Amino acid sequence: FKGYTLFSPKHYPYTYLVNNEGRIINQWTKSIYEPGQSVYLLENGNLIRTCMVKGQMNTGGGEGGRIEEYDWNGNLVWELDFSTSTYMQHHDVRPLPNGNLIMLVVEKKTYAEAIAAGFNPAKLAAEIQQKNIMVPDYVVEIKPTKPKGGTVVWEWHVWDHLIQDNDATKDNYGVVKDHPELIDTDGDQKNIPAFWNHMNSIDYNPELDQIAMSVRGNSEVWIIDHSTTTAEAKGHTEGKYGKGGDLLYRYGNPIAYGMGTASDQKFYQQHDAEWVRPDCPGAGNITVFNNGLSRNYSTIDEITPPINPDGSYSRTAGKAFGPAAFTWTWKATPPTSMYAEAISGAQRLSNGNTIICDGTHGTFLEVTQAGDLVWKYVCPAEKTGPLYYNGTISDDPARAGEKMNAVFRVYKYPLDYPAFKGKTLTPGNYVEKLTTTSSLKTDKPESALRAYPNPFREATTFSLTLE
Numbered sequence: 001f002k003g004y005t006l007f008s009p010k011h012y013p014y015t016y017l018v019n020n021e022g023r024i025i026n027q028w029t030k031s032i033y034e035p036g037q038s039v040y041l042l043e044n045g046n047l048i049r050t051c052m053v054k055g056q057m058n059t060g061g062g063e064g065g066r067i068e069e070y071d072w073n074g075n076l077v078w079e080l081d082f083s084t085s086t087y088m089q090h091h092d093v094r095p096l097p098n099g100n101l102i103m104l105v106v107e108k109k110t111y112a113e114a115i116a117a118g119f120n121p122a123k124l125a126a127e128i129q130q131k132n133i134m135v136p137d138y139v140v141e142i143k144p145t146k147p148k149g150g151t152v153v154w155e156w157h158v159w160d161h162l163i164q165d166n167d168a169t170k171d172n173y174g175v176v177k178d179h180p181e182l183i184d185t186d187g188d189q190k191n192i193p194a195f196w197n198h199m200n201s202i203d204y205n206p207e208l209d210q211i212a213m214s215v216r217g218n219s220e221v222w223i224i225d226h227s228t229t230t231a232e233a234k235g236h237t238e239g240k241y242g243k244g245g246d247l248l249y250r251y252g253n254p255i256a257y258g259m260g261t262a263s264d265q266k267f268y269q270q271h272d273a274e275w276v277r278p279d280c281p282g283a284g285n286i287t288v289f290n291n292g293l294s295r296n297y298s299t300i301d302e303i304t305p306p307i308n309p310d311g312s313y314s315r316t317a318g319k320a321f322g323p324a325a326f327t328w329t330w331k332a333t334p335p336t337s338m339y340a341e342a343i344s345g346a347q348r349l350s351n352g353n354t355i356i357c358d359g360t361h362g363t364f365l366e367v368t369q370a371g372d373l374v375w376k377y378v379c380p381a382e383k384t385g386p387l388y389y390n391g392t393i394s395d396d397p398a399r400a401g402e403k404m405n406a407v408f409r410v411y412k413y414p415l416d417y418p419a420f421k422g423k424t425l426t427p428g429n430y431v432e433k434l435t436t437t438s439s440l441k442t443d444k445p446e447s448a449l450r451a452y453p454n455p456f457r458e459a460t461t462f463s464l465t466l467e
Helices: 111-116 126-131
Strands: 003-007 015-018 024-028 035-041 047-052 065-070 076-081 087-095 101-107 137-144 150-157 199-205 210-215 220-225 249-251 271-275 286-290 299-303 328-331 345-348 354-358 363-367 373-378 411-414 437-441 461-465
Touching: 003 035, 015 035, 035 411, 047 087, 065 087, 076 137, 101 199, 111 126, 137 210, 210 271, 271 345, 286 345, 286 354
Parallel strands: 035 087, 087 199, 199 271
Antiparallel strands: 003 015, 003 411, 015 024, 035 047, 047 065, 065 076, 087 101, 101 137, 137 150, 199 210, 210 220, 220 249, 271 286, 286 299, 299 328, 345 354, 354 363, 363 373, 437 461
């Protein structure tokens, strides 16, 4: 696909936009923070970048706490700090058409609050009682106040939509399987961690006015109504779809709401649930990077939700939400040759290809709908910065199986994307460092650390001379 790929190395504060040859089209270098985790290029050419601030709260994965916006030339034009001792932005944000942002946030609950809500104390991880903290998710919409700060204009909380069948004397008691619109306090977890839901992506559908969230802790995708007010989002009957803040749709692991068995599970602690955009094949479907914990290989899976003309979702009473099978799946050959335990993502492109981020290995793959690999790029930057083209990527000492060139997610933007209008797009140097004169073969293994088209079908030698 002819376009430019945006990525921010997980352990390095730079953000890069590169062409299909791996040459830098633009870079943003002024942030002092590692990403926390997602980055986006706005239509006006500005960069939205999440930041890991090492704040007062700690989820154990996906920490953020700050949003920065830079113009094309790298000037900071907006900053928002959203991290205190009781809440913290994490993982992902998503720009809205009205100029606002929606964000994933965790909020602090105590052990006593968890018990009062109906959680089974026997299933709570010891850390919840020991540290007296649980951090369920919520969603916030922020109206930016430039150059600094913002106003919360809408929010939705998991905590307002619970159900449990453990203790009739506690809150939220009911029959779980009769209420798939609610969130079971047990779900499918036998040892519930403090970072219970562990949401890791958020997306917005402007035609439906709905929000989709990837919920790693449940191995599910959840969809909620954004048309509600904050007050209506606490309840169960208001909004465009008449369900308040209850779940409109969920998919991936029906045992989490009392349906089916473990054999019906489709997702395995997935990341990056997002709608296929209107100009792309499969528009309206949802793609997911299915990390594959417990099966030890990853796939990219696409579902066609059972949506009605009015934007609601159909379900046969007493049965799980459909579909019964994926619309499209891509997996490596052999499947275990791509296994990313964490992070990662996938994006459908307008020519029908899908760009994949094998996040834990910092490797980007572009595949056709027929499954052919047509482009590959390996992130060449670690914590210390870009490597030499023939360097060796280090293992992450803190995470087994993860590399220090890890990348949370990537996006590929078409050449006619509005952000590029009027901009100078002359290709610059490669991200990786080169010696004065270097010869690189595209049929060599990944140590070349650069982009190469059709890697298994072409063997072109490049002679590169840098002044």
